[in-house]
Amino acid sequence: MASHDHSHHDPHDHAGQGHSHGHDHGHSHDHAPTVTADSVRRVRLAMILTAGFMLAEVVGGWISGSLALLADAGHMFSDSFSLGLALFAFYMGDKAPDRFRTFGYQRFQVLAAFVNGLTLLAIAVWIVIAAIQRFTQPVEVLAGPMMVVAVLGLLVNIVVFRILHGGDQENLNLRGALLHVIGDLLGSVAAIVASVVILITGWTPIDPLLSMLAATLILRAAWKILGRSAHTLLEGTPEGVDVGQIRQALLDVEGVKSLHDIHVWGLTPQDPLLSAHLVIESPALHDGVIERAYAMLQSRFGIQHATLQVETRDCLTGGECNHGMIVHP
Missing domain, CATH: 1.20.1510.10 (Cation efflux protein transmembrane domain)
Known part of the structure; x- marks a missing residue:
C-alpha cells in the first residue's frame, strides 16, 4: 500500500489498516492527568x-x-x-x-x-x-x-x-x-x-x-x-514545545526521507497534539517508521497523541507541498 491516510480532523479515530499504529505501539489516548x-x-x-x-x-x-x-x-x-x-x-x-x-x-x-x-x-x-x-x-x-x-x-x-x-x-x-x-x-x-x-x-x-x-x-x-x-x-503551539526540534527529530528517524505539513497544537495548554506527513523510501518501511516515530515523540517530547500520515513520495495526498519547511504553530 503506497500511502496511509491519517485524518487530521479526528485523531481519535484509528479504525482500519491505515490507523493500526494507535494501539499496537502503546500509544496512549489518555489526555487528562491522573487526579487523586x-x-x-x-x-x-x-x-x-x-x-x-x-x-x-x-x-x-x-x-x-x-x-x-x-x-x-x-x-x-x-x-x-x-x-x-x-x-x-x-x-x-x-x-x-x-x-x-x-x-x-x-x-x-x-x-x-x-x-x-x-x-x-x-x-x-x-x-x-x-x-x-x-x-x-x-x-x-x-x-x-x-x-x-x-x-x-x-x-x-x-x-x-x-x-x-x-x-x-x-x-x-x-x-x-x-x-x-x-x-x-x-x-x-x-x-x-x-x-x-x-x-x-x-x-x-x-x-x-x-x-x-x-x-x-x-x-x-x-x-x-x-x-x-x-x-x-487559536490552535497555537503549546508552551515549551519547539516545533523545529520536533521536525528535526522526525527527520532523524530511520527510514524517513522528508516530511511536510507538520502541525502542533494543544487540546489544553498541557496536552500537545501533533499531525505530520512523513515521506518514506519504500512501503516496506512503514511499520518500523511508525514504531520509531511514536516512541521518539513520547519519550523525547511527551507527545502522547499524534497522527502521522505516511507517504512514499512527496505530497502524494496533497497538503501544503510547496511549503514543506514552514512551521505551522
Whole structure:
C-alpha cells in the first residue's frame, strides 16, 4: 500500500489498516492527568472557603466604604473561579468523548478561562475608575470593620494556601490555583496596611491607592489568563514545545526521507497534539517508521497523541507541498 491516510480532523479515530499504529505501539489516548481523590477534596474545600469569604469581603467593603476590600474581593473572585475551573477540569477529564465531541469536553476549560480573563479585566477597570473618583471625591472609610474583615481574609487565605500546598504539586491545575492564592494573600495584606494607616493617621487616600495596586495584580492575572487561553483557542503551539526540534527529530528517524505539513497544537495548554506527513523510501518501511516515530515523540517530547500520515513520495495526498519547511504553530 503506497500511502496511509491519517485524518487530521479526528485523531481519535484509528479504525482500519491505515490507523493500526494507535494501539499496537502503546500509544496512549489518555489526555487528562491522573487526579487523586485527595486533590479533588482539597480543591473543593479551598473553593468553598474562598468563595464564601469573597462574599463576606464584598459585604464588608460595602459597609466600611473600603475600596481596597472590594478590590481584594475581586481577586478572591478570580481565585474562586480558578478553583472551580480546576474542579471542572477534574470532572471533565473522566468524561468520555462522544460522536458530537470526539475530543471530549476538555477544551471547555480553556473557553471558561477566557471568559474568566474578560471578567477580571472588567473588575480591574471598575476598581481603577472607582479609585480615581475616590481621589477627587473622598468618602469616609470605617477603618475598624475594614481591619477586622481584612485580617479574617488573610487568615482564610493562609488556611487555603496550606490546604492546596499539601496536595499533589505535580498537578498543573492545583499549582495554578496555589499561585492565585499567593496573589490574594498580598491583597489581604494591602487591605490591612490601608486600615492601619487610616486608623493611625486618618489619611483615607491610602485606600484607593492600595486598591489600584490590587487592580494592577488583577490586570496582570487577567492578561496572562487571556493570553494563554486565546493562544490555545487559536490552535497555537503549546508552551515549551519547539516545533523545529520536533521536525528535526522526525527527520532523524530511520527510514524517513522528508516530511511536510507538520502541525502542533494543544487540546489544553498541557496536552500537545501533533499531525505530520512523513515521506518514506519504500512501503516496506512503514511499520518500523511508525514504531520509531511514536516512541521518539513520547519519550523525547511527551507527545502522547499524534497522527502521522505516511507517504512514499512527496505530497502524494496533497497538503501544503510547496511549503514543506514552514512551521505551522
